[in-house]
Amino acid sequence: MSDHHHKETFVTKYIFSQDHKMISKQYLVTGIFMGVIGVFMSMLFRLQIAWPDHSFSIIEAFLGRHQDGGVMSPDIYLAIVTIHGTIMVFFVLTAGLSGTFSNLLIPLQIGARDMASGFLNMVSYWLFFLSSVIMVCSLFVEAGPAAAGWTIYPPLSALPQAIPGSGMGMTLWLISMAIFIASSLLGALNYIVTVLNLRTIGMKMTRLPLTIWAFFVTAIIGVVSFPVLLSAALLLIFDRSFGTSFFLSDIFIQGEVLHYQGGSPVLFEHLFWFLGHPEVYIVLLPALGITSEIISTNSRKPIFGYRAMIGSIIAIAFLSTIVWGHHMFVSGMNPFLGSVFTFTTLLIAIPSAVKAFNYITTLWKGNLQMNPAMLFSIGLVSTFISGGLTGLVLGDSALDINVHDTYFVVAHFHLVMGVSAIYGMFAGVYHWFPKMYGRMMNKTLGYWHFWITAVAAYGVFFPMHFIGLAGLPRRYYSNTAFPLFDDVADVNIVITLFAILGGAAQLIFLANFFISIYKGKKAEQNPWRSNTLEWTTPVEHVHGNWPGELPTVHRWPYDYSKPGQPEDFVSQTTPLMEGEEES
Amino acid sequence: MTALLYVLLAIVLAVAIWQITSILNLKGTIATDKDNNTQGILFAAFGIFFYGLMIFSFWKYSVILLPDAASIEGESYDTLYLVTMLLILFVQAITQFLLFYFAFKYRGIKGRKALFYADSHKLEMIWTIVPAVVLSGIVLYGLSVWNDVMDASDAENPLIVEVYAKQFQWEARYAGEDNELGLANVRNIKGINTMGVDMTDKNANDDVPTRELHLPKGRKVIFKFRSQDVLHSAYMPHFRAQMNCVPGMVTQFAFTPSMTTEEMRANDKTIAKVEGINKIRADKGEDPYEFDYLLLCNKICGSSHYNMQMKIVVQEEADFNAWLKDQKTMAQVVVQ
Numbered sequence: 001m002s003d004h005h006h007k008e009t010f011v012t013k014y015i016f017s018q019d020h021k022m023i024s025k026q027y028l029v030t031g032i033f034m035g036v037i038g039v040f041m042s043m044l045f046r047l048q049i050a051w052p053d054h055s056f057s058i059i060e061a062f063l064g065r066h067q068d069g070g071v072m073s074p075d076i077y078l079a080i081v082t083i084h085g086t087i088m089v090f091f092v093l094t095a096g097l098s099g100t101f102s103n104l105l106i107p108l109q110i111g112a113r114d115m116a117s118g119f120l121n122m123v124s125y126w127l128f129f130l131s132s133v134i135m136v137c138s139l140f141v142e143a144g145p146a147a148a149g150w151t152i153y154p155p156l157s158a159l160p161q162a163i164p165g166s167g168m169g170m171t172l173w174l175i176s177m178a179i180f181i182a183s184s185l186l187g188a189l190n191y192i193v194t195v196l197n198l199r200t201i202g203m204k205m206t207r208l209p210l211t212i213w214a215f216f217v218t219a220i221i222g223v224v225s226f227p228v229l230l231s232a233a234l235l236l237i238f239d240r241s242f243g244t245s246f247f248l249s250d251i252f253i254q255g256e257v258l259h260y261q262g263g264s265p266v267l268f269e270h271l272f273w274f275l276g277h278p279e280v281y282i283v284l285l286p287a288l289g290i291t292s293e294i295i296s297t298n299s300r301k302p303i304f305g306y307r308a309m310i311g312s313i314i315a316i317a318f319l320s321t322i323v324w325g326h327h328m329f330v331s332g333m334n335p336f337l338g339s340v341f342t343f344t345t346l347l348i349a350i351p352s353a354v355k356a357f358n359y360i361t362t363l364w365k366g367n368l369q370m371n372p373a374m375l376f377s378i379g380l381v382s383t384f385i386s387g388g389l390t391g392l393v394l395g396d397s398a399l400d401i402n403v404h405d406t407y408f409v410v411a412h413f414h415l416v417m418g419v420s421a422i423y424g425m426f427a428g429v430y431h432w433f434p435k436m437y438g439r440m441m442n443k444t445l446g447y448w449h450f451w452i453t454a455v456a457a458y459g460v461f462f463p464m465h466f467i468g469l470a471g472l473p474r475r476y477y478s479n480t481a482f483p484l485f486d487d488v489a490d491v492n493i494v495i496t497l498f499a500i501l502g503g504a505a506q507l508i509f510l511a512n513f514f515i516s517i518y519k520g521k522k523a524e525q526n527p528w529r530s531n532t533l534e535w536t537t538p539v540e541h542v543h544g545n546w547p548g549e550l551p552t553v554h555r556w557p558y559d560y561s562k563p564g565q566p567e568d569f570v571s572q573t574t575p576l577m578e579g580e581e582e583s
Numbered sequence: 584m585t586a587l588l589y590v591l592l593a594i595v596l597a598v599a600i601w602q603i604t605s606i607l608n609l610k611g612t613i614a615t616d617k618d619n620n621t622q623g624i625l626f627a628a629f630g631i632f633f634y635g636l637m638i639f640s641f642w643k644y645s646v647i648l649l650p651d652a653a654s655i656e657g658e659s660y661d662t663l664y665l666v667t668m669l670l671i672l673f674v675q676a677i678t679q680f681l682l683f684y685f686a687f688k689y690r691g692i693k694g695r696k697a698l699f700y701a702d703s704h705k706l707e708m709i710w711t712i713v714p715a716v717v718l719s720g721i722v723l724y725g726l727s728v729w730n731d732v733m734d735a736s737d738a739e740n741p742l743i744v745e746v747y748a749k750q751f752q753w754e755a756r757y758a759g760e761d762n763e764l765g766l767a768n769v770r771n772i773k774g775i776n777t778m779g780v781d782m783t784d785k786n787a788n789d790d791v792p793t794r795e796l797h798l799p800k801g802r803k804v805i806f807k808f809r810s811q812d813v814l815h816s817a818y819m820p821h822f823r824a825q826m827n828c829v830p831g832m833v834t835q836f837a838f839t840p841s842m843t844t845e846e847m848r849a850n851d852k853t854i855a856k857v858e859g860i861n862k863i864r865a866d867k868g869e870d871p872y873e874f875d876y877l878l879l880c881n882k883i884c885g886s887s888h889y890n891m892q893m894k895i896v897v898q899e900e901a902d903f904n905a906w907l908k909d910q911k912t913m914a915q916v917v918v919q
Binding site for chain 2: 073074075078148149153154155156159162163248249250251252253257261262263264265266299300301302303304305306307308330331332335338339342343346347349350353354356357358359360361363364365366367368369370371374375378381382385386389390392393396397398399401402404405406440441442443444447448451452454455458459462463465466467469470471473475476477478479481482483484486487488489490491497500501504505507508520521527528558560561562563568583
């Protein structure tokens with residue numbers, strides 16, 4: 001395959017490419033584009049929360065008649081919050097993160113020429129692209145985009161009478177998500193098959209880098225849980241358009257009784273969260289895998305507890321499918337189920353704690369190379385701990401009662417999955433940029449990017465816990481209707497200022513990223529002196545990855561600073577020395 | 584504080600622009616010893632910022648938190664919360680310290696070799712078993728509280744109240760003298776019968792519909808929640824109580840109020856919080872605020888979700904009974 005040269009046109013090379021490296025870049029750039037939209041929306045609603053009565057004429061330019069007189073309307077506020085959540089969770093942190101790095105790294109790190117099916121891989125990307133286009137288009141429909149929250153609970157999401165966004169906006173949302181799910185299933189199946197079948201000689205499962213373990217297990221969770229969301233979306237389409245009553249019953253709205261009878265919104269909640277919770281780990285595990293790899297490389301030390309790390313990835317994945325009910329403690333579900341879900345939920349803290357301690361131990365007595373990727377990885381461990389610990393409050397059914405749906409939850413999940421996963425994504429971009437583009441990113445800008453982001457992220461989300469504990473519900477367009485909440489107004493201003501700071505810091509990243517693609521310093525073959533196979537490929541991309549034979553693997557990927565070795569790293573392709581034991 | 588942040592923001596933007604324009608001259612890409620040193624020190628500084636932010640937040644924002652729980656169940660909630668929070672802060676303080684300290688202490692130096700340390704069965708056992716044991720304790724404690732709180736049995740002659748949600752207001756219905764709510768369904772909604780009470784059901788006649796929630800101190804109250812259109816959530820933060828209102832089904836929650844509105848107004852924490860609020864209101868030229876318990880909607884339900892509330896008044900039982908007697912029953916309301 002690699003021997004004879006394919007004749008490639010512009011279209012097959014850059015657009016309908018079947019090369020996993022190109023597809024990975026397509027995912028990344030699309031993800032970044034969606035990320036810009038998602039972050040921009042958070043800026044808009046943070047302005048509204050901080051200064052609810054203030055008129056922002058600049059924003060009127062973006063929202064038009066939804067921002068009459070420079071003040072956002074409640075409906076469009078809810079719509080922006082909804083689309084922010086949808087875009088960030090699915091389009092940026094699922095497709096943008098997992099799509100980019102699974103595609104780039106699975107073939108390169110296991111020693112394969114490409115994905116098992118290049119064609120499916122291409123279809124997967126283009127379905128993702130299509131769903132992104134539809135989601136973006138939904139922003140421009142007349143009644144505004146979907147506005148029922150990213151969890152789109154019916155009946156609010158089912159009835160256009162209930163909120164304008166539940167008209168055309170919601171239809172487009174559902175179509176976009178259905179296509180998105182198809183895309184992510186095709187991708188996930190490809191990843192699973194590739195990891196199982198295309199590992200090169202010597203690449204045993206126990207010699208896989210933790211990145212690959214994370215992507216592999218993530219793909220399995222996706223295959224198990226995404227179809228359930230698809231079924232929920234389809235049933236919701238039926239309720240909306242064909243008069244069925246899966247999720248609706250006994251509804252009186254705008255002066256009339258609707259015909260629905262016998263359905264239950266709680267059923268939708270079950271179906272939604274059967275994906276929704278594993279989704280947290282679909283987002284987080286790849287970030288943790290990337291972090292494992294980067295912390296080990298840059299500490300010049302083996303990752304501590306490799307087998308325990310694999311074990312905890314598998315344990316987290318398994319548990320993630322039996323904890324969804326902790327989003328529903330106050331949904332009216334039987335309290336006994338609440339007890340069961342509390343138990344399974346808090347079990348997840350054990351493998352998570354193991355991972356956190358293992359990362360910290362990996363740093364211990366290391367020789368830390370403070371590259372921007374390393375900074376983001378250390379940052380990830382910090383936010384993962386800060387966000388994860390408050391999970392003890394939310395996962396405990398009794399304690400959840402009073403903080404459920406308050407800003408406490410918002411602070412929790414933004415730290416543990418939002419910020420952590422996005423740090424993982426940044427870390428990955430800084431680390432593998434040379435592999436993707438053959439050039440290096442600028443480190444000084446990377447440092448500025450990290451430190452401003454790190455200060456801003458804690459500045460936003462740490463105080464946010466307190467306004468949640470003050471009883472402030474999330475998704476309130478304004479707090480002015482409650483004198484009780486007058487004293488959180490100042491906190492909200494602080495949060496918004498930090499949010500703007502954090503948003504602005506991303507401009508540094510964008511500039512660094514796009515300028516470096518064209519003007520960055522040319523990369524060496526193995527700039528981070530890393531062990532894994534991707535750094536044995538030539539800097540210039542070739543179809544098939546390795547110009548000659550596929551490499552043969554002789555050892556695990558974490559032989560950093562191994563005693564008796566001349567260098568502080570040993571490529572996986574280096575045979576064991578005489579008398580050397582494999583770690 | 585705000586002004587400081589504006590200044591910070593301006594500085595950052597200026598630096599960003601300066602940095603971006605000078606990118607063409609900066610070709611540094613891989614961390615040198617100097618970078619390792621600077622960044623390691625920055626991690627130590629960040630650790631200090633981190634703890635500073637934590638301490639600052641606790642010092643500055645404690646006053647905005649909810650005052651003491653106003654229900655008996657809420658008191659055990661608060662104890663469980665305190666225990667959990669202390670545990671969280673303990674683990675947080677130690678792990679974050681180690682993380683930032685190691686990042687500082689082991690910052691790279693050329694020529695130094697890292698310790699090859701790939702595994703330790705003992706250590707891993709420790710941090711599997713210790714969290715497991717601690718979590719078991721938390722789970723058992725949490726579940727005992729959960730079982731108490733979710734106990735909606737009628738062993739203690741509870742008061743039965745229906746809380747009814749619709750876009751964008753709350754209504755309530757007391758079960759009346761027989762303490763049994765009449766049947767209801769949205770298909771019966773007509774004119775003044777806004778909750779769809781089935782007037783052919785004999786239990787319905789003595790039911791008392793109201794627009795304000797009054798509760799007796801010291802008597803257990805069982806709430807039955809209904810919604811007429813979309814999901815809502817009845818959130819009563821002062822009582823540590825919340826339950827979703829789901830169209831097509833009845834959900835329930837129970838608690839025993841332990842402080843009257845008057846008593847809560849005289850509570851130290853409430854006074855401090857109200858003072859803080861009134862200082863802000865005075866600056867804005869608004870009327871002073873007097874504390875009241877509230878029921879608010881905590882599940883996204885449409886445009887005016889942010890203003891869907893009902894006042895709750897907790898009274899001594901005798902005062903409550905007198906108030907309830909003054910209200911019109913369903914029979915009186917609908918017949919009129």
